[in-house]
Amino acid sequence: NAGVTQTPKFRVLKTGQSMTLLCAQDMNHEYMYWYRQDPGMGLRLIHYSVGEGTTAKGEVPDGYNVSRLKKQNFLLGLESAAPSQTSVYFCASSLTASGRAYEQYFGPGTRLTVT
Amino acid sequence: TQLLEQSPQFLSIQEGENLTVYCNSSSVFSSLQWYRQEPGEGPVLLVTVVTGGEVKKLKRLTFQFGDARKDSSLHITAAQPGDTGLYLCAGGGYGGATNKLIFGTGTLLAVQP
Numbered sequence: 001n002a003g004v005t006q007t008p009k010f011r012v013l014k015t016g017q018s019m020t021l022l023c024a025q026d027m028n029h030e031y032m033y034w035y036r037q038d039p040g041m042g043l044r045l046i047h048y049s050v051g052e053g054t055t056a057k058g059e060v061p062d063g064y065n066v067s068r069l070k071k072q073n074f075l076l077g078l079e080s081a082a083p084s085q086t087s088v089y090f091c092a093s094s095l096t097a098s099g100r101a102y103e104q105y106f107g108p109g110t111r112l113t114v115t
Numbered sequence: 116t117q118l119l120e121q122s123p124q125f126l127s128i129q130e131g132e133n134l135t136v137y138c139n140s141s142s143v144f145s146s147l148q149w150y151r152q153e154p155g156e157g158p159v160l161l162v163t164v165v166t167g168g169e170v171k172k173l174k175r176l177t178f179q180f181g182d183a184r185k186d187s188s189l190h191i192t193a194a195q196p197g198d199t200g201l202y203l204c205a206g207g208g209y210g211g212a213t214n215k216l217i218f219g220t221g222t223l224l225a226v227q228p
Contacts, residue, residue, distance in 0.1 A: 004157070031214060040124065042203055043158070043218040050214055058215065090157050102207070103148075104216065106157025 002026055004107035006091050012113045013081045021076040021110050023091030031094045032074040033058075033104065034066060036087040043090065049074055081114045088112070118142060119206055119219035127225045128194055136189045136222045138204035145208025147180050147187045148216065152201040194226045 004025045013019055023032065030051050035043040035058075045058030049068040063085060065077045074093075078085060088111050092104040122137045138147070146165045150158035162171050164180035164187065171178045175198075177190040187204055204219040 033215070035218075040220060042119075042121075042221045043205075045215060045217075048215055092157070103160045103163070104158075104205075106159070108155070108157055 004091055004093055004105050006089075006107035006110050008110060009108065010111050012115065013078075014115055015082060017081050018077070018079050019081065019112075020078075021089055021091075021112075023074045023076070023093075023107060024072055025074075025091075025093040025105070026072065027093060027095070027105065028071070029093035029105070030071075030096050031102075032068065033092045033094075034064070034074065034076045035090045035092065036060065036085075037090060037109075038087050046076065046089075081112075083114045086112060086114045118209065118217050119204055121202075121204060121219040121222045123222060124220065125223050125225075127227065130195055130226055130228050131193050132226075134191050134194060134224070136191075136202055136224070138187045138189075138219050140185050140206065142206075142209060143184050144206035144217075145184070145213075146206070147184070148205045148207065149178055149187070149189055150203045150205060152203060154200075158201075158203055191224075194224075196226045196228050199224060199226050 007022045033048040034046040044060050047066040052071040055066045067075045088109045090109050091107040094102045094104045119140045148163045149161045152158040162178045167182045167184045169180045175192045179188050202222045205216040
């Protein structure tokens with residue numbers, strides 16, 4: 001099993017350009033998440049999905065859109081990139097929220113720079 | 116203001132020393148997880164604690180969940196260079212939401228040989 005994969009690994013965009021980050025998981029997990037990681041701020045949740053065809057906003061959703069058309073894929077889109085979106089983006093998945101505790105499995109990250 | 120604050124933010128120690136990392140909040144969580152992240156990789160789960168006062172040991176790592184379920188600590192005994200990485204705490208069940216985690220600010224640990 002590959003677990004959680006992300007493409008691309010690195011990307012440089014100019015302000016105003018658009019792009020889509022792809023996340024794929026082969027563990028048949030119901031829940032998927034997109035986070036951004038910035039120095040000193042840990043991981044902040046952008047959007048998440050609790051199943052195919054569903055999406056919900058996290059802590060920092062502005063400037064991003066997502067889609068979950070297939071259970072195994074979760075796409076993160078930036079319609080008009082801004083320098084403030086320079087960050088490392090992580091995708092994660094989890095089986096379900098089983099009771100009060102569940103484990104999230106993370107991809108290797110995408111490093112995005114917006115100039 | 117971050118919901119989960121970790122301290123210290125950075126820690127550089129010599130091999131063999133002991134250390135403690137703290138994760139504090141004014142809010143109650145139903146579970147608390149600790150992850151370790153190595154450079155260029157995503158975080159990997161170390162442990163989950165779900166009961167106030169719970170203590171779990173994983174070899175040289177000891178995790179504790181506060182009695183009031185608002186804080187947690189990670190203690191490493193006789194640190195080794197392989198312990199180097201970013202340690203993140205994450206709280207589950209905030210505000211009754213069972214389907215997402217709130218991550219702490221992170222503690223970057225460097226263990227010098």
